[in-house]
Amino acid sequence: MADTNMIVVTTQDSGxxxxxxxxxxxxxxxxxxATSTTQPAHQRRPNKSPxxxxxxxxxxxxxxxxxxxxxxxxxxxxxxxxVLWTEAEVSARVGDVAAELAAxxxxxxxxxxxxGVATGAFLFLADLxxxxxxxxxxDFVRVESYGAGTVSSGKPRITADLKVDxxxxxxxxxxxxxxxxxxxxxxxxxLEKKGASSISVCTFLDKPARRKVSLQLVGDGKFYRxxxxxxxxxxxxxLDYAELYRNLPYVGVLKPEMYKKDSSN
Ligand code: PRP
Numbered sequence: 001m002a003d004t005n006m007i008v009v010t011t012q013d014s015g016x017x018x019x020x021x022x023x024x025x026x027x028x029x030x031x032x033x034a035t036s037t038t039q040p041a042h043q044r045r046p047n048k049s050p051x052x053x054x055x056x057x058x059x060x061x062x063x064x065x066x067x068x069x070x071x072x073x074x075x076x077x078x079x080x081x082x083v084l085w086t087e088a089e090v091s092a093r094v095g096d097v098a099a100e101l102a103a104x105x106x107x108x109x110x111x112x113x114x115x116g117v118a119t120g121a122f123l124f125l126a127d128l129x130x131x132x133x134x135x136x137x138x139d140f141v142r143v144e145s146y147g148a149g150t151v152s153s154g155k156p157r158i159t160a161d162l163k164v165d166x167x168x169x170x171x172x173x174x175x176x177x178x179x180x181x182x183x184x185x186x187x188x189x190x191l192e193k194k195g196a197s198s199i200s201v202c203t204f205l206d207k208p209a210r211r212k213v214s215l216q217l218v219g220d221g222k223f224y225r226x227x228x229x230x231x232x233x234x235x236x237x238x239l240d241y242a243e244l245y246r247n248l249p250y251v252g253v254l255k256p257e258m259y260k261k262d263s264s265n
Pocket of ligand 1: 119120121143176177179180181182183
C-alpha cells in the first residue's frame with residue numbers, strides 16, 4: 001500500500017501503457033488483490049441503477065491515440081469518466097466540516113488527537129486541520145484488510161501504529177471513505193483499548209448503503225462527514241484505483257472499462 005509509482009512512458013513502453021489502461025492488473029500485480037470480490041466495496045464496480053447527480057466534465061483530457069502522444073506522461077485524469085464533486089465543491093465542503101469540528105474541539109478542556117488513516121485520508125486530513133484553528137496533535141495509523149494473499153481476511157489489522165499516546169485523550173479519526181465500516185470498527189476498538197476518552201470519526205465520504213457493521217463511537221464522540229457518496233467507483237482526493245488517482249483535486253467516477261475485466265467475477 002505504501003508503494004508509489006510514477007509512470008514515465010517511453011515510445012517503447014506504449015504497448016505496456018495500452019495494456020495497463022485496458023487492464024491495470026497486467027502491469028500492476030496488486031490489482032489482482034485489489035479487485036477480488038472481497039476487496040473494499042468502494043473499489044468494486046458501481047451499481048448500474050442508482051439515480052445520481054452527475055455532471056459531465058467538459059475539460060477532461062482524452063487518452064493519447066498515437067504512439068508519439070503515448071510517449072508523454074499519462075495525464076492524472078486519464079480514465080476518469082466524469083467529476084462527481086469539483087475541486088471548488090470539495091474545498092467548500094471541507095471548510096464546512098472544519099468549522100463544525102473546530103467548534104466542538106474548542107469546547108474540549110485539552111487538545112484532541114487527530115488520527116489520519118493512511119493512505120487515503122492524507123489530503124482530507126491536511127486540508128481539514130489547516131482550517132481548524134484550535135490546538136491539536138496529528139498522527140497516522142495504517143489499517144489493512146489484506147495480508148500477503150489475495151483474499152481478504154475480513155478482519156482488518158493495524159499494520160502501522162500511533163506514535164502519540166492517546167490514553168485519556170479525545171481522538172478524531174479522519175478517513176477518506178467509510179464503506180463497510182470494518183476498518184473503522186477495528187480502529188475504534190484499537191483506540192478504545194489504548195484508553196482514548198472519546199472517539200469521533202470525520203470522514204470525507206460516507207457510503208452508508210454499503211455498511212456492514214454499525215459504528216460505535218466512544219464517549220462523546222461524533223460522526224462528521226463531507227459527502228454521502230453514491231455507490232459508484234470513485235477516485236481522487238486521496239481515493240485510489242491501483243494506488244493511482246489519489247492526487248486528483250476532485251472526486252471523479254472511473255470509466256468502467258478501467259476495471260470491468262477485473263471486476264467481472
Ligand atoms: C479504504 C479507505 C478506508 C477503507 C474503508 O482503505 O481508506 O480506510 O478502505 O473501507 P471499509 O469501510 O469497507 O473498511 P484501503 O484499504 O483501500 O487503503 P488506502 O487508504 O491505502 O486506499
